[in-house]
Amino acid sequence: MASDQKDIMLRWCSRFCAAGSVLVLLSLYIFIAGESLPFWQQSKVASLVSSQWQPLDNPPVFGFGIMLASTLWSAFGAMVIAVPLGICCGIFLAEYAPAWLSAVIRTILYILTGIPSVVYGFLGASVIIPWYERVIGVPSGESLFCASLVLSIMVVPYIVSGTYAAFAAIPAAYREAGFVLGVSKPYIVAKILMPLAGRNMISAVTLAFGRAAGETMAVLLLAGNTLDLPLSWFSKGEPLSALIALEIGTAPVGSPQYHALFAAGLLLLLFVSSINFSIYYLNSRGKS
Amino acid sequence: QPAKDLSIKIGGSSTLAPVVAKLADDYTEKYKTWKKVKDSFSDEPIAIFVATGGSGFGVKSATNGTVDIGLVSRVVTEAEKQKLPNHKLYTVGYDALTIAVHPQNPVAKVKPNLTKDEVKHIFSGEIKTWKQLDAALPDRPIVLAIRDLGGGASQAFDEAVMKGTPVAKEAIQFPSMGALAGKVQENVDAVGYVSTGLVQQNKGKIAVLSVDGVEPTNENIVSGKYTIARPLILIAKAQPDERQQEFINYLLSDTGLKTLEDMGFVPAKNK
Amino acid sequence: MGRMFLWGSGLLVIAILAAIMGLLIWRGGAVLSWDFLTMNPKGLFLGTEGGILPAITGTASLVAIATLTAALPALLTAIYLVEYGETSAFAHAVNFIIQAMIGIPSILTGLFGYSLFVVTLGFGMSLLAGGLTLALMILPTLVVLMRDALRAVNDDYRLIGESLGVSRQYQLRRVILPLASPHLVSAVLLGMGYAAGATAPIMVTAAVVMSRGSVSLFNPVMALPFHLYILFSQHISLERAYGTALVLVILLLILNAISLYLRSRYGKRVVSYD
Amino acid sequence: MIEIQDFAASYGEKQILHTINLAFNGSDITALIGPSGCGKTTLLKSMNRTAELQPGFRASGRILLTDKDVYTVKNPANVRRQIGMVLQKPIALPLSIKENILFGPRYYGGKTKAELESIVEGTLTSVGLWQEVKEKLNSPAGQLSGGQLQRLSIGRILAVAPQVLLLDEPCSSLDIKSTQMIEELLLELRSRVTIIIVTHNLAQARRIADKTVFMAEGRVMEHNTTKQLFEQPENPVTQEFLAF
């Protein structure tokens, strides 16, 4: 049977491709870790959290304190705004909105996820910052808060669609089981549906957090890029991603600064990967 | 890959990149193909690419050969020169870093002249509000706008003014001179070191302060009286290929220097 | 009260999109013209006048390279995961790694592309380096979307195939791929949109502020998102930044709309019996 | 106890039920049989006003519970509370066994802690679960077997003290033993509530129902004592259905 040979060929080709894809992707870890190796060999762990970043001094000083703090502020801040909004909206779409409105809003969310981050950053910097300066009366509006604001708009669709999917996946029988007891809808949502959707909602929020933490263009344009340790949400700061985008172009290949930037990349990578891993763990544990 | 050999890649200083980009555009517009530049060349269309990223990017890319011409707007250090043994440096002009503020900032009227020390104290963060600079000024914080560390401007400013004193950490870093100038145009409380080129480009939108009684006029820059200045340099290969040489010649020609001047810089021949 | 909050959250989403699109169309529409789409950037500062043609062709070339490089390996990987690997430990590992890679920030893909393609392999800043970086960026997304497209095909079709004793390759060719094709195409379109909008990965691997001359693999290119970034951040022209943003968003909307249409129009045929 | 008068219902354009007239006696068990898709579930759901949760549902006619038309009640929750319904698939709410029983009572409120405790024990005893679960009242209800779960579902309804109990194929996913237990339970409950049960299992109808209603294509074809209907069906459609 000639077809059998084709089958065997396809089987091997596909396995080869799967291995290849994984290898290529793994090499991302290897490269970033490898290029940062000289940095780890030369620096103390304390430098990780030091808030000095002076790559051009002699000798240069590299501490990631400012960047780590900025990344956390902007990403957590985005969650503070996006989580309540996203969960409400997800529940609204799944349980309350008329079918047509739900479909319209979900299409809109789909469109919003398709708008590239540079456009969000651009609109944020050209509209939100001047507005923020005017309303709050601060001399200069770039801040982690503004970055969070724009990040929250960027990640809210992930939370909404995660919440929506979690609720939509609950069999109608659970709602019926509530309704036949003559209780109200909010009671059913709170006592039956929320617990059932809980785990999936958490993984949607975690996913969104990872996105917010790794996002570059929007924070580059909005966070202010100062080398000062941000002590509040309304400070300026320079998240890890912005640091890399700002300095990788000028760092001479092989210089201490170059390796330090890859070290920053590795930190970001480990941070986001651990989030991804926890989602995967959460999901696989939930299924069994 | 013959196309690779014929194209010219240029990159570096965000101050100089717009000038070179403009000239490259004029050049391609004028000649279209290499054959029209010189009859011995083949009939290939002219292909020129200009990247930006700051003077640091210019030095780095010229060193490792990813660009054919590096753009730098600061002094190239000896250490850097040693890594560029097969290269030739052309100073095409000069730029001054003006102490620039928003035109509506009262400092432009109340205190149009600062001493270098005052400038230093402003940028180091010792003077935090305009009122601290002069009692007649409003009690509002000063917003510092600086180039990021890879920019030529930040190094030139350090040499001319700060002399090793670190710039205040609250200073907002901008990835290009254009962005820095933009902040000064938008924000009444901002002060930054803006290239004369951008001041000329944005006439009326940026006010400039004198330093130690010297205004950053062309004459003062050329004569060296205004000291916060920096050279504009092309790093080319010592033996560029013929087409690159043609284009470098064009950059250094009168037309080239005229464009540089039109864009607000001081061309090298004036000095 | 609670109900108002729920409706409010839904309406807010509509308001956000309306505000974004309204702003882009209002401010960007003013500069949008045939010349804007077909001319090179001009002006004393390039970009203050003229158009964005090289950025459009640059983005198109980057997307083309990324898609051409990533789509086939992604499809084969997805086929492996769904049709051949099934429950093997290797397939689990592949699945896990690909899934984890989806969330990798694009700036890190850019960093990797820079160190691998630009520095180590010596491609320099070039269309090739940028396109391959984008290919890496979209690969995991494509695999997952394609995997789900194949998984959505009702298992009973496979059971029929198996009980007739025909091979998986035959089933794929005659039944599974034709059924999943709208979803597969939709996945590719989505990947294209993702690649077209990415800025961080091309900033140090491919994008320049000015390019003249034909597009070629070893030369850098201009690109729409990067051009937008430069126009805005260097204060070259806010109007033209809005115009560029509008062009970019319209381009992505078209890609996404087709992708959504394919999925909803042909979505049911994957799972139903007729 | 509950009476259906000239009732008709449709989903969108499609009419599902045509002028139904039926009366159910207080302490009877009535079985509702008929081919798949004939409208049995729709009829049950119309009676406790859960059908209207489906988009496009419209109804006309009256359904009287102790002489009051349930469709004139403003808040349908009040109707649902009085006309309880057990679904085909046993469902554990994501709560403990105890909280499953108290789901309704807690919502209606006004009970002391001791009263709630006695509701739990009383209800679980009446559905024959108390002995089996009294040690693990606080463990998740999801752990129970299908048959236990279906009895728990019935208990959950009984805990809000309905007057009518509707059951939609309550045994179709259960094994023989569990089915027997449910049937016994229904026979016991019959003195307290009016019971209407939809079943595909004709033997089950014969075993437990006093009356049987045969429906086809959205109409009541025959309504009679179970014995009469199975042994001497009057309608030829009933005859064919029972014969095959």
Added chain:
Amino acid sequence: MIEIQDFAASYGEKQILHTINLAFNGSDITALIGPSGCGKTTLLKSMNRTAELQPGFRASGRILLTDKDVYTVKNPANVRRQIGMVLQKPIALPLSIKENILFGPRYYGGKTKAELESIVEGTLTSVGLWQEVKEKLNSPAGQLSGGQLQRLSIGRILAVAPQVLLLDEPCSSLDIKSTQMIEELLLELRSRVTIIIVTHNLAQARRIADKTVFMAEGRVMEHNTTKQLFEQPENPVTQEFLAF
């Protein structure tokens, strides 16, 4: 024709089938009955080696097809081709009616165009569809009704000329008329292939099966002629099952 010897099977830790011994005669129809979950489907799928497509499936013992153990065949596709299986839900491959029939034959190849045409006509005739569909052989099979589709599914299997035909509740989603047609078809096919049919409908087993196997909890409880098994069941479990 097909013989099962000491066969046992499990999914992961859970043993589903326990030492099954059964022999099926060449031209018999055998019905396989038993409570839900007792392992009927698993047994069928084990016979044509599709059970092993499920993760965690393990089997021991022998299944002999004309004295050759199918579990010693290297490529299971060869077994599946000889032991065809019809699924519970009628399914149209997303191809034309004609191509549904030719799905197997085209793969095995080596047929001329004329031969393929005659396979289409012959098969459709034998499943009683030819008259109904000969005008629209090239239209999508999805258009057919449930009953037609189930006959098409049977035809699709017959087109690869299996020796054994397994059917897993083939009529459970069909109406009375379609069920009758399938039953007639099986009675006709019985001279050509060994037929084993799983059914929940005991009346159906009585109508068409020569032999009946009663299974419970993964074991064969009774295997006898249909008449004997229904009228004088020997095993008390069988008695309970039939009585309930």
